[in-house]
Amino acid sequence: MDELSQKDRSSFNRNLIELALFSIVGAIAGGFREGLFNLAFARLNVQMRNELFGATMQQEICFFDLHQTGEITSWLTSDVMVVSNIISQNVSLFLRYLTKAFGICFFMIVLSWRLSMLVVIGLPILLMLSVLYGKYYKNLAKQVQDALADANNVAEETISCIKTVRSFANEESEAHIYSEQLKIMYDLNKKQVLALTIFTWGSRFLQIFLQVTTVFYGGYLVLIDKITSGDLISFFLYQVVLTDALQNISVTFTGLIQSIGVAEKIFDCMDNESTRKKNGTFIPETLTGEVTFKNVTFAYPARLQHKILNNASFTLNPGEITAIVGVSGSGKSSCVQLMENLYNPQAGEILLDGHPIQDYDYKYLHSKVAMVGQEPVLFARSIQENISYGLEECSINSIVQAALTAHAHEFITELKDGYNTETGEKGTKLSGGQKQRVAIARALVRDPQVLLLDEATSALDGENEYNILQELSKLKERCTILIVAHRLSTVKYAQKIIVISEGVIVERGSHEELMQRKGTYFRMVKMQVPALESDINNSS
Missing domain, CATH: 1.20.1560.10 (ABC transporter type 1, transmembrane domain)
Structure with a gap:
């Protein structure tokens, strides 16, 4: 300086x-x-x-x-x-x-x-x-975040299905798959580092x-x-x-x-705005519960080339129990999902009391149409919260009455905390039959106008299934009931049976009428219930 x-x-x-x-x-x-x-x-x-x-x-x-x-x-x-x-x-x-x-x-x-x-x-x-x-x-x-999402998919699926993984002793294989997904992400990370270095x-x-x-x-x-x-x-x-x-x-x-x-x-x-029309405004003062399939053609959006239903037409009438039967993959459960307005058909329409189902107010529709699936999902909450799920106001008396009808009240009251018992993730603390009965109660507490049962009693023993179906038979006077089932012991309670094969309605009628025709339904009964040979012989 x-x-x-x-x-x-x-x-x-x-x-x-x-x-x-x-x-x-x-x-x-x-x-x-x-x-x-x-x-x-x-x-x-x-x-x-x-x-x-x-x-x-x-x-x-x-x-x-x-x-x-x-x-x-x-x-x-x-x-x-x-x-x-x-x-x-x-x-x-x-x-x-x-x-x-x-x-x-x-x-x-x-x-x-x-x-x-x-x-x-x-x-x-x-x-x-x-x-x-x-x-x-x-x-x-x-690409890195996509690779991480793929790894998360593997982890989530494996953990949620850990009992299946353990029963097949496949832990090491799943860990290897997860490791391979992480390796893909690591390779992309190396490219990021190289690009940053340059x-x-x-x-x-x-x-x-x-x-x-x-x-x-x-x-x-x-x-x-x-x-x-x-x-x-x-x-x-x-x-x-x-x-x-x-x-x-x-x-x-x-x-x-x-x-x-x-x-x-x-x-x-x-x-990404949903293209499904779900903001209908139609709220009728009364609803009878008549469901009509009018020339319905349907394929799942992920598999548009494979038609599940092909120009199917039928009607579910109020005051009666209707059953849909058919082999696996024939389109039975798809009919139920369309009635729930979960998907839109590619052609035709589904009508409820003569009005397109898409025109109904979203919340109103799902308060009047209730479904119970084969593998009902319960939330990690109490039994009471699961039964009243989706309802803003629901008294304990209504919950108990629904549980009684579903024959769930007895096993619920035997639990330490009763209706306050936690069900665990996806209801893992309950058996399959118990989950189905809670799910049936969840549907019944809404007092629906249309009740859809998709293999809803498949996990129940014969006695409980009989009792529940007897109770449901009493409800048919005030609601439309659809039963989708493989077990023909369930189907026999229906006044009308619809037989579907590869998306096409091939037969319809009562049990007795279909047995006399000796068609598809006849063959299903013959293969499934050898004990009904007497019925078959009588119809011959």
Whole structure:
């Protein structure tokens, strides 16, 4: 410093003070920035999860046919966390270093516009590198999250089916499959690291080149008295700070690109509007419960080339029990799902009391049409909460009465906590028959106008099935009942039987009428119930 002139020393001190003040102001602003950004992105995390879950709940059923549970939960957990955390960490830093870079550039231009132009020349090259790298990295980020979702699918499916896995001693195989999925993700991570390394080399070599060029050109400007040596030293210090800011901008830019790649899937789900018409407004004062299938042709959206129903027409009349029978895969359960308005047919229409089922108010329809499936799902809540599921107001008396009709009250009261007994995940604390009886009670407590039973008594013993069907027979006067069953001991309670084969209605009539025809139904009875040989002989 002794060799510097008084003017150089004064210039250097002034620039040093300005830099110090700029840094102090930046530190104070940085504290506010960190706090405000963390608060803002904590809200963003919650809002994204709420909106994504809400959007997922509004999707068509075929959406869940195409996307596995592990994939969807990965969006709600891993993907949202990646987006919110990376954005919260990187947007704040990106704005900080970007502001810092602009501020430093201003001071550099004030010191020497000639040296500043030299620095500016390298910025388009750095920008081009960033754009090329960003496109490649964004695609990799999406692939990484997809690979993680696949791994989550394996884990979720294996854990939820652990009893099956254990019974076949297949733990090692499932662990190997999970490991292979993680290996795919790791290979993509390596590509990310390689891309980041190349981008870092390119940007830093460019910055080193600019620094070296600045020293040589700045020295030349000092020799020809265009700037002072103090200004040159100050400019070089600014350039060091600018280089650090640009390096941090490139790092935060990488994080932002990753979050954009992951966020695309989330926003696609949020923006994906369901094409299923579910916002009908029709709410009739009375409902008789007549269901009509009119020339219905249906195929699942995931398998449009495979027709499940082909020009099917039939009617479920109020005041009677109708049964649909047929071999597995013939389209029985699909009829039930169409009545629930879970899918739309490709042709024809389903009418309820003469009105298209899609025209009914969504909540009204599902308060009047209740279904019990072969494998009913109970939630990890109490039995009382499971029976009253979906009802805003439901008295304990109504719950008990429904349980009595479903012959579930006796075993429920024998449990330690009675109706407050927790059922466990998917009802694992109850037996198959107990779950079915709770599910039947859940349907009956709604006092439905249309009751759909899809193999709803398949896990019950003969005595309990008989008792429940006897109770349901008493309900037929005030609601339409459809039974889908393989066991013909269940079908015999029906006044009308519809026989379906490969999506086509081939026979319909009472048990006695169909036995006399000696057609498809006759052959099913003969194969399934040898004990009914006397009935067969009598019909001959």
